[in-house]
Amino acid sequence: MAQLTMIQAITDALKTEMKNDENVLVFGEDVGNNGGVFRATEGLQKEFGEDRVFDTPLAESGIGGLAIGLALQGYRPVPEIQFFGFVFEVMDSISGQMARMRFRSGGSLNSPVTIRSPFGGGVHTPEMHADSLEGLMAAQPGLKVVIPSTPYDAKGLLISAIRDNDPVIFLEHMKLYRSFRQEVPEEEYTIPLGKAEVKREGKDLTIIAYGAMVQESIKAAEELEKENYSVEVVDLRTIQPLDIETIIASVEKTGRAMVVQEAQKQAGIAASVVAEITDRAILSLEAPVLRVTAPDSVFPFSQAEQVWLPNSKDIVETAKKVLTF
């Protein structure tokens, strides 16, 4: 088994599905000859040809429309939005069009598009690159939203996303692209969308997180272990639809929960998770369900990133409040 970074695992998944299904097309800005600004599509054009891996003119809305149209001709488009902060340019194609294609055609048409896009803070980008905008996507019925936290998950989830017959937003945290390697099988495998995973088992507290915050939460859990707290970390992996079963099973076991997200607090995924827990497991709770999030400002100028982004210290601090309530 190879030790791969997340970006390599993503390339591997794209290659796997391009081999499996000749209807899979990869396109976007600089994804062809250049292999993408992060090299996610490295080598794909050489291997599969310019007909299946191609550069588009520089216009995100056009890329979204192109994907919808290609899907109407039976293709399985996997466009890249170069940075997810650019998504505002393609909001209508995503939320107004592909998310509603099945619905607005009374179930007779579909839009099996997988939009891949890098996002996430901590890598000192200019503005509109790093924002956590997954909440916008999760609020749109018709979409599925996937955010892997490890190389292994990235490959299995991306293969599932491409095979899914509904549109999937697949968000890749830039900080995780090359931060660590993991054993990733060479053969194909899938991880079902909508299934969370317990990344670390524990008895006293459940931390629910996704994306880069999973690693921060595990770090925090290790710190808390030193003080004899046994902390479970649930990685959502798919934020829409949520895996309620796994969340509730864990909360019922530990009796205490908190949710961590890199996005700002307002109207976030964490709020949805808290609501689901109180709806379904309030009698299991020994303490309020608290959140660790970024503050409600615009994503910061890069010099302020480190103080703005939630980290393991913030998680430990809040965890203690929940544990000692």
Add this chain to the structure above:
Amino acid sequence: MAAKKSQQFDPVETLNTIEEKFEMVQILNEEGEIINEEADPKLSDEDLQELMSRMVYTRILDQRSISLNRQGRLGFYAPTAGQEASQLASHFALSKEDFILPGYRDVPQLIWHGWPLHQAFLFSRGHFMGNQMAEGLNILPPQIIIGAQIIQAAGVALGMQKRKKEAVAVTYTGDGGSSQGDFYEGINFAGAFRAPAIFIVQNNQYAISTPRELQTSAKTIAQKAVAAGIPGVLVDGMDPLAVYAVTRDARERAVKGDGPTLIETLCYRYGPHTMAGDDPTRYRTSDIDSEWEKKDPLVRFRKYLEAKGIWNEAKENEVIEKAKEEIKAAIKKADGAPKQKVSDLLEIMYEDVPFNVQEQLDIYKAKESK
């Protein structure tokens, strides 16, 4: 190549030269006379009669739809009278394999492409079964977001090119739609890929109430093709033969691999923007109305066919009666559609119903069975 000296380069002159090139193509004048023999598409008598029949049928459909709407028996409706040549003569140049991405006023083309009339009525009434497209019917439901269909047309066309189909993607919008960013992205993408697409801008002079001259400083919308590096043509949108000829030519170029074309059809809608309270007297005068009514596509085509001896009042009445009967039958069929349930809608959200939707589906199904 040496750079040109500034005094030798006159951008204003360049613009004027380009704009002058976009003269309106007309074949049949307002009197029903062929004024451009060379460009005459020379349709067979049967084809001419068929096109006339479709235009008459559609005028009747428009009149009936307006009155059904007023009676509360139809919902959303955007009147089409005045635009028959623009809509139906362009469609007449297409084949069933071609894919239509319509704007909200383009119901007639969808019907003549094979969308059953009762489904068009269900769409108007806000019933999801109206939008269920039969296998092999190459259309989308009318698009509400102005311009969204234009970038999708580039995608459909690129897909056709990759599939090596002898077919084109045809999309319609209006003069207002040509101001959208998606319009520019759509024609530019299709041009960059040399994809087989036809972009038809039905310039009916008003985007709801905003007159054409407020949309752009460009003298024509057709000339916007130049910026995308694709052919553009301005055509008399009240002239069925001219609209047919330019669309046919655009289609031929597209299937040959010569890329997309932008067509601007100069036309007019006699009615309001939609039946939802628009009052055209607030933004145009009856003088303008009657000026355009003189150009009416049915009037001039009728004159032309009558002079050829292939059309008469009896034939026209036959079409009118047929239209009325079919509309009546389609309304009856639409009346028979099952009452919509929330569970129907939840079921068509995803292929595999996710947990959150399933939970709500169970709740609504239980409610609905009471």
